[in-house]
Amino acid sequence: MISKHLACCTYLAVFVSANLTFGQFKEPNYAPAQQGVIQSPRIIPKTTHSSNQELLKLVDEAIEVSSRRYLIANEHSPWQIYHGMNAYRHDFLVDYNGTLVPASDWLSQTNPQFRGLPWFEKTVHGGRAHRFTKPYHFEGHPNQSLALMVMCNFPYEHTFMTDDGPITIQNIIDNAKADLNPREELTWTLWFLTHYLDEDDTWMTRRGETWNLEKLVQNQINTQVTEAACGGTHNLYALSAARNNHVRNGGEIRGVWLQADQKIKRYLVAAKSLQRPDGSFPTNYFRGYGYPKSFSEQVASSGHMMEWIVVGADQTQLDDKWIEQGIQHISEKLIKYRDESAECGPLYHAVSALVLYRERMNGVAWPRPEQEPSSINPLPAASTLTKIQESPAASEPATMSPEQSLEAKPLPEQTAKKPIDVTEQAMDGKISISIDESDLSRKPVATKPVEILIAPEDATIIK
Known part of the structure; x- marks a missing residue:
């Protein structure tokens, strides 16, 4: 029995050897996975994400x-108007006479005053925006006005x-550096x-004391978020803007930047x-609790x-x-409560979030100081203003872009009237001035895609 088994093995070995010698024995021309032995991994094509157009x-x-x-020029406070400019930039309009x-x-061509005090001042080191006097009047923090x-x-x-x-912007920069x-x-x-x-x-x-931008960044890194203004969101914004500028200018993510x-x-x-599931955030920010009781509170933390x-x-x-849910939540609240009185800070920070989101999704470049803004339009003469107020063109929509002549379109009659409590609103940091939607159609300013900022991936970080 054993001899028969050995004979069979010998015969098989000779057969295989012969086939290998003459090239007749071949490996299977298929992979086991293709025969169902092992399931093949699926190849998923990498596709680019199309922005959510809706x-x-x-x-x-x-x-x-x-x-x-x-807002009304010379009535509402600098603090309020600065917040509007942060959101709408050169497109932010005020009611001027x-x-x-x-x-x-308006700020660039007049010497604006609020409650008998100037918006801007000369100093021994250059110039500055008027500093804090009362809440919601001038800036609430050093250099807040210029940041906005x-x-x-x-x-x-x-x-x-x-x-x-x-005074010039350079004068204000010099003063900010000297007075730090x-x-x-x-922040x-x-x-x-x-x-x-x-x-x-x-x-x-x-x-x-000797300072530079990296030392300022280190100062803000050491700032405790939950103890900072507005839940620490401005601290994180300033750090993000500084990091982005560093990357944009070719800097590496290491040291203080890391x-x-x-x-x-x-x-x-x-x-x-x-x-939260609806896209909102707690009213106490990173402390993680608090529910809104008003429209302003609804958009304050989320904005x-x-x-x-x-x-x-x-x-x-x-x-x-x-992130899309957060943007959607803010958008829906601003549309739903369009007729509600709102505090300027929460309102315009929420709008700023939407403007920044739209710009990044459209690839609009972050502004650089060497790029000059659009030319300044001359303010209407006093005689022109009087004529407009005497015979307003009710059929004309009250739209105004920086490129248009400021004499072209007056406010509708109902918005030219100042609310009785406008002074109290200014003191409380609130705004309730609006116009009939049927009288205004204002399209967003078209911009050309210029830049998409992509921060370095973790793998490229230099430690």
């Missing part, structure tokens, strides 16, 4: 609807009038200076975990949160469902 239409509507709320004019043009005007992208030589003569005080909140100082200064700029303050990037990413994760999130997120993260 969401962008909703965003456009919310931005346009909210633009119909007008019965005519809608861009706030940036960054998106207007005024060039260095742009001038504002004071009681003692004109680490015992004060520096808005970083927000402002990161737009205008080069990273290698180093300066000495009037206190004899720390800033890590803080931003940590709080993006925290924000996502705190978001502030989404404003910094849109700036801090990577370009690919803007497609994430939770």
